[in-house]
Amino acid sequence: MITHPTTEELVESVRLWIDQIRPGLDPRNAFLARVAANALAAVGRELSEGPAAEAEAVRLMAGLLGHEGTFEALNAELCAAIRGGDMTVETAGLLPALHVMAKHQLAIDQPSYRPEGAGPRP
Amino acid sequence: MAVDVRAGLEKLAVRLGGQGAALTEAQRLSGGASMETWAFGFDGAGGPERLILRRRSVPFDPESARSVSLATEAALIRATEAHGARVPHVRHVCGEADGLGEAYVMVRVDGETLGRKITSDPRFDAVRPALARQCGEALAGIHKTPPPPGLGLKAIDGKGELDRYEEVYRATGAQRPILELAFQYLRRHTPEPVEPVLLHGDFRNGNIMFDPEAGVAAVLDWELAHIGDPAEDMGWICTNSWRFGRPDRPVGGFGDYADLLAGYAAAGGRAIDLRRVRFWQMLGSLRWGIMCLTMYLSWRDGAEKSVERPMIGRRVSETEADLVVLLEEGL
Known part of the structure; x- marks a missing residue:
């Protein structure tokens, strides 16, 4: 409805404020404040990257399942297909699609994490 | 019931170090929701000792817990030490008289865990x-x-x-x-x-x-x-x-x-x-x-x-x- 300030900017402003007050906190609260700032950073990334990541997940899952649907419906159907053994690591396209989805979610939740197969931090 | 750990450690210094052994340090290092770690030391009859107290701060339920009791932990550390494993040396397993609840004491090992x-x-x-x-x-x-x-x-x-x-x-x-x-x-x-x-x-x-x-x-x-x-x-x-x-x-x-x-x-x-x-x-x-x-x-x-x-x-x-x-x- 409005253009300024954006939701991202509100979240970022609170995150910056937490970072400002952190040095004055006792060790336990300083730790929790860092976690809180990280949580807001994740919210910020989800706001900016989440819609595209979800749209791609929907596209990939629809491709695997052969029909359109919402994220929730496709995700539930995919889980059921794997649980029931209809889809396995051999299923064409399954692992590549899951790999892309995992990469996008990790980029939102914890972009500094180096997953299996990655080299050392450059 | 709240336990006064510092008072318990003073008593323990005397028990382990002999009459007149006084605490030289006592500091809580870390703690999860249910477990506390304290570094403490005293000068006793056998010379200065630098120790670690590990104690559970909430009651242990052996039925639901995935973890073992601290007495079991201490027994396992002692057993593996006897077979050459690199483990801390268990100095004392606390009992009722120590007033520290479920706890044991080990010799402090220097180094890095992070x-x-x-x-x-x-x-x-x-x-x-x-x-x-x-x-x-x-x-x-x-x-x-x-x-x-x-x-x-x-x-x-x-x-x-x-x-x-x-x-x-x-x-x-x-x-x-x-x-x-x-x-x-x-x-x-x-x-x-x-x-x-x-x-x-x-x-x-x-x-x-x-x-x-x-x-x-x-x-x-x-x-x-x-x-x-x-x-x-x-x-x-x-x-x-x-x-x-x-x-x-x-x-x-x-x-x-x-x-x-x-x-x-x-x-x-x-x-x-x-x-x-x-x-x-x-x-x-x-x-x-x-x-x-x-x-x-x-x-x-x-x-x-x-x-x-x-x-x-x-x-x-x-x-x-x-x-x-x-x-x-x-x-």
């Missing part, structure tokens, strides 16, 4: 190439210790572990395709059970005291000890969530599989197939993912309202990113 320091701090550059082999040796010492009788240690195998964690996962209501696929794959690749041995149960970078010169100084945090497949302890230290930013070094972020297995064999451990270690490593990622989910749920259900919990819930995706690569590679 995983990221071990993988990345230049202080450990020289010793780092030796650590994976030393971890193999340390595990061999633990695994060849006959479990002391009467402790009631739980026995776990691959299938039982998958059953247990799948039950927990289903109960969360979460729907995560990669976790589903990992369960399915691991069930189809569960290795045949082997003769079970005493396991540390939480053998990972972060629970080992490392000395910058000598390497492995002491294996700590024995609360998840149980009986099972020796490859379980190896797979857990190879789980990428405990490699602290160094996925290129599969053992703890500091070493290679071959060194871990060679150290284990050289110290008298039985031959273990790397595929078996990789099974437990993949199960380690899956298990950590589900533990992250349950920590988030403890927040959602109101049991624990710390901001830390839902953020740990967002760590499930790190295990998914690891699992999908492991599934691509195969065991």
